[in-house]
Amino acid sequence: MNKKEFYILNNIYNIEKGRQKVSIDTFLNQSLKSVKDFENLVANGYIDEKSRKLTDKGLKALEPYRVQNAVILAAGPSTRFIPLSLEQPKGLYEVKGEKLIERQINQLIEAGITDITVVLGYKQEMFFFLKEKYHVKFIFNSSYNIKNNIESVYLARNELHNTYLCSCDNYFVENPFNQFEYQTFYAGYNVYKKTNEMYVESDEENRIVNMKKGCDQGQIVMGHSFWQKDFSDHFIELAEADREVGIYNEAFWEMLVADNLSKLPAMYLKEYTEDSIFEFDYFEQLREFDSQYVGHTHSEIIRNIKLVFRCDEEDIVDFRNVSEGMTNTSFIFKIKDVDYIYRHPGDGTESIINRRHEKRSLELAKEVGIDPTYIYMDVNEGWKISKFIHSFREPDYADFEDSKKILNVLRQLHKAPVSVDYGMKPWEDALDMENLLLKKDPTCFKNFESLKEKIGNLYKKTLGDGVEKCFCHGDTYKPNWMIKDDGEVILIDWEYSGYSDPGIDVGYYIVDAMYDFDDACKFIKEYLGDTYSKEREFHFMAYTAIIAYYWFVWALYRESCGAIMGEALFNWYEMAKKYVDYLTD
Template sequence: MRKEEFYVLNSLYNGSIGRAGCTYDVEETKALNDTNIYNKLVKTGYIEKESGSLTKTGLEALEPYRVNNAVILAAGASTRFIPLSLEQPKGLFEVKGERLIERQIKQLQDAGIKNITVVLGYKKEMFYYLEDKYGVKFIINDSFNIKNNIESLYLARKELKNTYICVSDSYYIENPFNQFEYHTFYSGYYGKETTDEVYARADGFGKITRIAKDNKIDGYVLMGHSFWRKEFSEAFINQVEAVRESGVYNNCYWEILVKDKLDELPDIFFKEYLPGNIFEFDYFDELRKFDSQYLGHTHSEIIRNIKLVFRCDEEDIIDFRNVSEGMTNTSFIFKIDGIDYIYRHPGDGTESIINRRNEKKSLIKAKEAGVDPTYIYADVNEGWKISIFIPEFREPDYNSFEDSKKILAVLRKLHKADITADYGMKPWEDALDMEKLLEKKDPVCFVQYEGLKNNIGQLYKMTLADGVEKCFCHGDTYKPNWMIRPDGSVILIDWEYSGYSDPGIDVGYYVVDAMYDFDKAEEFIKEYLQEDYNETTRFHYMAYVAIIAYYWFVWAMYRESCGADMGEALENWRDMAVKYAEYLLK
């Protein structure tokens, strides 16, 4: 059957079940306006001449093209869609009175697609109500934070047949789904503007011949749903299995694998829709343009927080930009009255290890001391914070001793400031407390580290009575928390781990993150201590390199137990703790 003939028969089938076709489908619209195709189908017995309805023969001709099911990808965290995505998955956003994923499920079901599987990951529990409401099935992708949607499709491989592949945040003006589909395709529209989307080139038959990102000229924009015939589904999974162990596509969308393997996969075609039917909202400002309710009332607690701090209207808060997720929290930039600010959203599990009330006290003290002038507001109950955004700065270079002198001058100023507090890091004791939290989840998780733990405990005891006095400390002095501005001034930000503590914490952690060898560490410590440098103080600060490395190693294990991916940082902290402890205890 020719494609144009299929479109006519499919349209008649939709009409027979009370569904109109999608007027935005370019090829279907052309086929329905071609009387020659219609007349030919009448002559071949697929269409009843008198009534114009589909005959039994026509229905049988459609059967090989039946869609088996749909898989909706909903595992991602949608980090570009901050701040709303910090509170709920994008598929659950309400757009013009309907939740995105619910609208799509209903459109699939209206088209006769009752077998629907949703792949979940980020905040998965918020989707569970869909099972009772719509009868959908779930697959859980627990690797959503370290792998992209290729992993979701692999986990759903048993569901991939003649299957619609959908994303939970698509919005279709008209229902694009059908009970029957002619061939494997990716939907989209012809665009003349440069976008962030994936583009395709197609030959005269509509077969995609090239896929590219960041197109600079007009072309076919890939957007919305895809349909895979069984042979394409099987070939795709074979390609995934061939590269899955290597991890080369872990951070890629599935379209990138198709782009790279286009010549090795069965043909995939471009299905063109007129612009204005398919929407994907990658950024909050795009949604505001589409649905005016998001200008005045977003139902977002984060937006409400900002609004109350600055006493402004929601539409005054604009230009949201994501900041790469930190080890502890997630942050984003926004603008009010031409000034950029940064909002810190607390990470999951941090409420167990960070006292936000103490952090706020430290932020105020640091601002008064002239060490961190960026502080605007912090909420002690929920853990969020607003600061002035500093656009022009650089981080210190661990290999530059001149940069070391700059940041050490700030540390000396902080440590000599007349600031006291009734709280502060106790890295050895705090590590033991986190170990207990971990052992509740896995009682044997620390067995292999008993030797290291004993060495760190021994070093800690050796520093207790050596005369080094506590002072007000930052607690987290790795280079991303330092800002060296063009005028040479230095700012130290992020005070979650601050308080009245041992100054070895601040000096030692910079050494740890820089992964200095022993000679460089001694040079760094000597520059900090200056006239106070002697064998006793040298040992104290070198010991704290091991102690604070151990603290962050245990902290990293705890964060991973909460679902974070600490990557090589965990291993680096462990290795530095082992290296310095063994060196000092010889």
């Protein structure tokens, strides 16, 4: 049948099922510009002329167009939706009284689609209630934090037939789903502004002929799509071919389609109005759509900020994500035109960081003038609020003048009349983290026993050599330094601070800079000044190896908790091995 005939049959079917709130007569009177298509359907026995209802033959004619199932993508962490996404996945946000994903599932079920698969990743356990409540199936995407949603689509490949592909964060004002669909399509509408969405060009039949980003206006794709089986099969074939190369690992699935429109069966644009489909990329968009989020967000993070500043929730605005650090996630917010930064603790950090100690160090660092940014920290949950510094630069490892600036601050810190009863013990702490790792995988240290033994022997040589402990920072790599335009140098983030060996602070700067031996010696001599001796130089060189080893083991532990350490893990391993071998030889 042609598209117009399908349209008539499908709408009559929906009216008969109570899914459209008009009568068949009203629909026919409003929608039929010509009676020819209707008369053809009657003549072919698809519609009963008297009752204007579908016949058995009409139902059978629709059967090849039946939607078999739906796949809902819900694995992503939604980092643009900070701070709410730190507490729960975006699909579980309540919008106008309904959770986004539940509203979508209910709309699918209402349309007769009961075979529903949800692809999970970030905070997956929070979705588990859906299985018992709606009898959905789950697919688990363990790569949600390193690959984009094309991975979720590929993992659901066995569920892709005549299938709706949906995103858990869409809000449809009216139910857009049907029991039957005529052709492969992507929903969308026309806009007269620049957006971050994918723009499409379509021909006179609405077939998509081009897809691209960055346009000033035009048709965008937004919401659900429907894939006929031949489209699903071809997409899976292309995705399979990319598995070894991984060109699209960090891409949305639309990019694979955009680059292969000529190789794929036709995909059409199904047009909606701009006020019928919503996707909330940022918290402020949700506030505009649902007024409950202006005064009461149901967010503990927003509540924390409100209590610290004694303000109303609507005063907290302009949320901006900060790229995730190695340990935590942070975001910037504004109150009364002043920017602040909120630190949210990373998973697993409660096992290796004492937040009560960190808070005491923050207070001390502010007292001695090393870190004036600190405002408040919660010792039970580990969150922290600081002033946000706008104009600064990080030190240049290759610039020795910058090194002198850094060392001036370290000497000031290490000479501060501060004594606390906690602090890093990098060798002992590394052994403790190793034990945490061995509980997860008893063989994980098999290849590093030799390095561990060398570091242990080197550590013993530093004991009792006269270098005294002092108040230390513990994490002196470049991103924790701020050199302001006026020359002030600030040292932030005191999670690993305490009463420790100063070799930790000097050595880790060397490690992160990946200095060779000559540059390391020059850096150490500058730090020691009049107190320099070959024995003290050896101590600080040894701690370069020891602290590199500590961060290597730390990185192994963080990866076991799901973090992605990347090149840093290898660099720490290399620096530990390089310096311990040099000093041992």
